[in-house]
Amino acid sequence: MELPTVSGQELALWRDRAKQDAIAAGVSPDEVDWLLEEVADLDKLSLRLESFKERSQIPLKQPLSVLTELWQQRLQDRMPVQYLAGVAPWRHFSLKVATGVLIPRPETELLVDLAVRAIQASPTPDLASGYWVDLGTGSGAIALGLVEALPNATIYATDTSAEALAIARQNAIALGFGERIKFCQGSWWSPLEALKGRVSGMVSNPPYIPTSEIARLQPEVARHEPLLALDGGSDGLDCIRHLVETAPDYLCPGGIWLIEMMAGQAKQVVQLLQKRGCYDKIQIFCDLANIERFALAYRC
Template structure:
């Protein structure tokens, strides 16, 4: 099969299946040593670089993408997030571009030494994306990461190793694994992208998400806020005075979370931050 014939056919097939043509390009670039210009300029040396075996493999993966709606990141088992190369599998949520901003917000708000040299926790670490990025940014800090999925923790450990970051991983339910570590009133910061989608909505997301991503990573209970309520209630026991608290959430939840933080009475400096699309995506605060 000729590469360009295959490419043109599948370019059209992507549009018919309502799949972004950039995903086709992404898959080709991930699996070959071509660059974007090769594709855009229809470079002649492509046919030498794409062997028949590679083309067969590309076709096999791409048909799974179109027919079974499997996300391309699960098909290749990898994703780039900030400057990290991360392994992913269906045991972990594919880290999203909008979540990248959580690190920038932390960096902007936590310039003092107490944060840079402090102890940080990423709750619900999944692939380890946030914890690894925190460890990279706060090179002097101690970073812990918690998840209740053993399979996710296995991936997160691999990713920390691959990206040469030291993180202490713990298995269990939110703060529970921290209880025996003598960390009460010792944390400089708590960061979390918890499950926040209302249970009924989880069943009606894009098929790529509903059918392939772990519901444990998505389902936040009836109103989506079960995990966030728990993080608000317990975090003050673990944070130092002025310790930083931040969560990611979905459109429509930020004002509710602001009220929950206010009503708790132990937080100050409550801020809402938007993502790249202008959605109120993060709420952060400091412990009083």
């Protein structure tokens, strides 16, 4: 199907107006350019230098009238721009997203690097080539990071959300990893009974926001991201507690347990791991904003 087109001049006028409206609504005007990169396939340089203005025809994935409606949704409904564009950048992937999945966050990218470092730091042989699981896969981001970083591993990804799994599967196929990630619907480990005692590593970014705090999050998150991806119960630790409790049945000796958590949860997560009595070398890592964000442990 032929794409709609617009002249560079017309698009420049639309962009200026959209940026002014963004500023008036307290939204970063840079998001306009991010949206244009996605829907008009313009690169950062041509947007910064405004060289696109000279072009007589710029193909758009959506007509300008639809873009205007989308931008109004961004400003009035506080719909995140990634949902409007239908994609989110994560590591060097461009992942499909929709309102049924959490928008993968930049800090979560570090989980993949931490998993690789944990393997390198471990005396247990063959951890890089065994079974790895991403529990609560959402868009499939972590599973995709792992499959690329661990070329000899077999990756399983679970989620209770059928909508999330459908998107994760599409992302895996689009990136050429459809054969290497096995997606299973179900709660945490429950679809993976057959892997008991054999898993080299578990990575998860579970829901960890205390229920009472969700309504106070930015409207972009509270109104539009799936509650199932956010709500960690009364103290935010329900899912993490479950993963501490259940993982020892599935991890091989020396296997890696690695999660993302919220600021302020590190001390309690360390206590939970210690109390379980099946983990050693428990460590906390910070994200790029220096927030204690990740907990790592090895199955004894």
